[in-house]
Amino acid sequence: MSDSLGNAAPETGAFFPRDRRWHPPALAPGYKTTVLRSPQRPLVAFSNTLSEMTGPAFGHSLLGELDNDLIHNFARPGESAQGPRIIVHGRVLDERARPVPGVLIEFWQANAAGRYRHKKDGYLAPLDPDFGGCGRAISAEDGSYAFRTIKPGPYPWPNGVNDWRPAHIHFSVFGSGFAQRLITQMYFEGDPLIRHCPILATIPDPAAIEQLIAPLDLGATIPMDATAYRFDIVLRGRRSTLFENRLEGN
């Protein structure tokens, strides 16, 4: 049920173990919802089998013409979403710094006023009739991706009495194996709410937080149209198969 991904040899090695000290822990009491939703027993670890090393692939035929344009993909004819027009672009790489081509990237976000088009969002900021809030793209042969959108607004949320989310875009990324599946959030350089965010603060290492902050990329802006932010995404790498015996079933 997928298109061909070109002539590249399929990725079949086992993945590097996940560095769980780099990710936020399941239990992070400053983000209150984690308290009752965090498993408390140790995870059971095992080496990858085919069930973890394989994963679904999605072809370009999945994509609609405006899937990578949130400014227009929900707008009425002749209209466009309100807010600062931006381009978000980058590359999907693995931990060995190799491009990861052909992977589906999905993104979703609030509108320029900080409001989501979702029945659970009760923020008093207005909906934008020309903004839906989701899009998707597939990485190219060099791992690159890009989409147009508007810069989302910050918004309050019921965690502490006065907690605000910095402006952010949610990313969902597939790899070539199910064990690479990842959801994260991209933040914007210079946002003063970043250092007050309880969800970002679940990440223990400041260098890991910085990995989620996209810099302004003037080199990719389009004059008189849109500014640009660059966000590279790194997925788990696969072990090299140098000198490895061919395993039964491989």
Place this chain on the structure above:
Amino acid sequence: MPQALHYLKETPSQTAGPYVHIGLLPNFCGLQGIYPSDLGSRLVNERTLGERVSISGRVFDGAGEPLRDCVIEFWQADHAGLYPSPSETRGAADPNFAGWGRVGADPATGIYRFDTIKPGRVPFPGGGLQAPHVSLWIVARGINLGLNTRMYFSDEADANAGDPILARIEQKSRLKTLIGERQGDAYTFDIRLQGADETVFFDI
């Protein structure tokens, strides 16, 4: 100083948040007109080979409340134990089977459900076969990094007894948390994030 190795660090995970449906299941949450249908809503079609079954259940938090806002993804082999993936090198899987699916918990009841086929057995590295199983990945508000688990099938007791992954679980009383219970063509598989019957989650 030795030469630098130049490995990169994996992008840190962040919670999928309460509005995950906008991105992953827009039609499911009433955001229509952007995608013709939600990705992963159908694993099978009328020509898919294998025994038709459904899997449903709920995900419970530490207070015993069902999560009404979680999203679950599934990944499984076809009826013959082949994965429909470019990384599958043993042969071509059933072209009428997607292998991957995605569902949202019902916003009122928390129940998830998907229709699929019973998977075949998949080899284990180094020899032997795994028991039939479905891999699951659970994301939601309050889950900082997606949770990986597996569902095995209650009517495969012999295969389950010889499964090398189940054998890794030291507390045998916890094995039942990974078994979907069969009734007719339907399996029930509840997931508990905490408590005495906390589901076994994997570091894969």
